[in-house]
Amino acid sequence: MFNRRLLVPYLRPSAVLLAVILILAVIDGSHGRFLSSSIVFSVLQMFATVGPIALGVGMTMIIREFDxxxxxxxxMAGCIAVLTGGDNPWLGLAAAVGTGLCTGLLQGFIIARLKLPSIGVTLGGLLVFLGVSYALTGSRSIQYDDLEVAGLLGQHIFGFFSIPSLIILVIFAVVALIFGMTKLGRDLLAVGGDRRAALSAGIRVDTLLIGTFAFSGALAAMCGALLGYSLASAAPTGLSNVLVPATTAAILGGVSLSGGTGRPLGIALGTLTLSVLQSGLNALGLSSYAHEIFVGLVLLAIAILDGTAFNARLDMLRLALRRS
Amino acid sequence: MLSVNRISKSFAQGQVAALQDVSLSLKQGEIRAICGENGAGKSTLVKILMGIQRPDTGTIHVDGRPAEFLSPRDAQDAGFAQVAQELSIVPSLSVLDNIWLGSNRVPVFHRRREFRDKAQAALSRIGAGHIELDALAGDLSIGQCQMIEIARLLVGDARLLILDEPTATLSDTEIANIFAAIRALKAEGRSVIYITHRLGEVFSICDSVTVLRNGRHIVTMPVGDCDREHLIELMLGRSFEDMYRHQPNETFHEAALSVANLSVPGLVHDLSMTLPRGRLVCIAGQVGSGAHHVLRALAGLSIATGEVSVGGTPMRLNSAAVSRAHNIHFISEDRAAEGIFARMRVLDNVVATRLPLLGWFGLISRSRLRNAAKSLLAQVGVDKTRLDSEIGQLSGGNQQKVLFGRAMGQAPGILLMNEPTRGVDVGARADIYQMMRSFCDQGFGLVMTSTDLEEIVGVADIVITLYRGKFVRRYEGAAITMKDILADITHPPDQASPPAMAISGVTAS
Known part of the structure; x- marks a missing residue:
């Protein structure tokens, strides 16, 4: 049965996305710098980079953890893929994603079974992965020789798309379907909304925790491997500044840091918003500070609107106005 | 269907025995009350039955076969389900999802019409059909959440239902609905374990009663073989003197607190009242009547408008710090969230509000802290050997006493108490009532809210009734009767009349 309330989680992310597109279009006026097909391609390219991380981190935020x-x-996944995928890019991808999956499982296991806060455990993971990538590459940038792969990944498909952006779009669609149609989505929301309640209702909380971290790790690894291939090189640093955009995208998409809210499609919308802003402001010739200031203000506004105290104060103001 | 054989469980490396050699058995379709003071072992027994804790020794048999519960899931697979005192409702999910949460009956693809219909039928059956299935559970009242939990039991296939104080937060009509649902469950052949502090309920709904005391099984008998006084004696292990000492202190005359046009948006509307010192004032109202929010607003914890003066001085609202500065103490209805610091010691908890008095230029003196805490614990009647225990390990009654200790020995002010005896056993209740009287004698102004009519009539000097956030009437002394209060809080003010439903036996016996 179709249910209007199912739309509620998507209202705000969609509204923010539309508002951003509208504002950029207005700023652009009739110059035609913003609404062009090359912009759509670059938006989707950025979507393909931030999307997997945002989805993974967003899912851990939904269950009130953080990866x-x-x-x-x-x-690290970029380095692994480039190092092992010299002869066969599939092998490199599999090695990278396998590593992400296993380390995610391990971190999730530690968090769930030893009941540790995920920030601490995954901060440890972050440092270990960084260190391992330095060791793997000898602190240098390493080249990927199979330029054909890089070319393939950069190719336009159907005008706007590329292989990486198509992959992540399919992943988003599949995850959104599973999340919306099956018990899994409801159980994840329950684990994030009230862990104790979920446990006493008989939900397998530990399994879900471990699974989510494995999912997040695998997605991040896939993203790293594809990035390494398409840039035809990998370096221990440089690729690691994805966490802030990913978290921002998740929050823009309706995921709350206090857990229990958010949907995969919302995260996709949030990522899209962020990508549109970045590419749009670039196309309009505005500097990257403008992008950061703009995103910062939007996040602040969302945080304020979310607060219950703010709504209570609004109610009081309304009451006072009616009195006077 | 269930038999529990010689179960023992102890905590803290065997130093605290929570259960010793407890055995009991339950037939199919039986409603069994389990009674006992806090700390008698009721909740430990429930946790063992629900697979949350494991017994040190002893066995559980289900239908004659031994069963071992290693996790909540195992207990659920055996057909055991529970409505715990702390609700397990996920606020960010819809009512529908909460009702089916964790159920084995739901297939992987669960968004189907039949599940909506079953959930709706379950709600209607307990008289809660007006709750929207798509509403967010977080927007509902505690009473409504309780109904959702019971609906969850109804849609499940549980054979043994454990209800731990399911009526503590409900209004009388809701209680009547829940009793009807429990009887229907019994008729279907399901068994129920019913834990309550309201002894009237034992006699109105249960078939048999088991009394636990200090972790031991005292007696199991049909309720027909027992009366209220006898049951209390069995629970306490001593004879029971009158719990309520009703002598209003007449030595004070000035107003402790005057309130004009107090409003909490959407919850309380234009409440005005003047309350004298030395009296115990009770604001009576059903769950959702806004009574709690009157006190929360006075404590600076709910956003509110209106004029309030304390002892003649006007007080600014909306700041807990300002309220504290006017010597207002608040005891919350939600002890775990707003009362105790669960992970800290009893010592730190009892002196938490008076640290500046116990130091020297901001440096806290450990010995003074300890001595002050010791004397406070002695005053509120908590064993001083528990000084260094984590307060979370104490019983609800003892935690509440520690919170009263925070207001003790300070200049007379105002003591606000929301549901001060919620989750508190009979023995500790009597102590707390006595403590309230001693605060009255010191010249404090006391205001409490309660949904327990028996308690209101028993302890209050002045009763103010609320209906949907609006003032109804004020009663004083001998004019306080259960009948009037019940009529006031359940009916719109203009048509207040004795309720047609004979539910006085439920809470008033």
């Missing part, structure tokens, strides 16, 4: 280690995993 910092993705920042290290992206870099």
């Amino acid at each position: 910092l280690s993705v920042a290290g995993m992206v870099g």
